[in-house]
Amino acid sequence: MQNIDEIYKEYSQIVYKYLFCLTHNRDIAKEITQETFYIALKDISKFRKECKIEVWLCQIAKFLWYKELKRKNRIIDIKEQDINNYFSELNVEEDLIKKDEKEQLYIKLNKLDNITKEVILLRILADLSFKQIGDMFGKSDTWARVTFYRGKEKLKKGEKDGKKK
Numbered sequence: 001m002q003n004i005d006e007i008y009k010e011y012s013q014i015v016y017k018y019l020f021c022l023t024h025n026r027d028i029a030k031e032i033t034q035e036t037f038y039i040a041l042k043d044i045s046k047f048r049k050e051c052k053i054e055v056w057l058c059q060i061a062k063f064l065w066y067k068e069l070k071r072k073n074r075i076i077d078i079k080e081q082d083i084n085n086y087f088s089e090l091n092v093e094e095d096l097i098k099k100d101e102k103e104q105l106y107i108k109l110n111k112l113d114n115i116t117k118e119v120i121l122l123r124i125l126a127d128l129s130f131k132q133i134g135d136m137f138g139k140s141d142t143w144a145r146v147t148f149y150r151g152k153e154k155l156k157k158g159e160k161d162g163k164k165k
Contacts, residue, residue, distance in 0.1 A: 004044070007037075007040070007057075012037065014128070015058060015061050017126035019036075019065060020126070021121040021125050032064050035064055052135065054132065055135040112151055112154060112155075117151070120155075130145045130148070133148075
């Protein structure tokens, strides 16, 4: 078993990206990432190696996020400003995607059911594999692929519907 410093170096970005997809807020994602590794250090003896360590860490992170939501009684929503900050953080050139197109994408994403939206965000923003996404939901990588594909199709259908009007 790796020590916690090695685990942190190897998996902190994955946990952070996963949390950003859930929270849509850099500061909250950073804070819960730190708390996730604190809990992992404290409870490392509870890790039974039934799944990959990054899945276990992301499960802890998700639990902490939901605990935070219950505490603050907030609603999960994609905020354009937070996503723009995330893209800036990754140094993605703003010219690649026009602001208007991004706004429309956010609106369409928010119309999807929460699971589909989360799968799409985990795949695109967190750059997780379908296997990792499936593991996080306790499902197969095929389930994650199908959910992602169907979500993309719904987004495309919404785009066609919008052009007809």
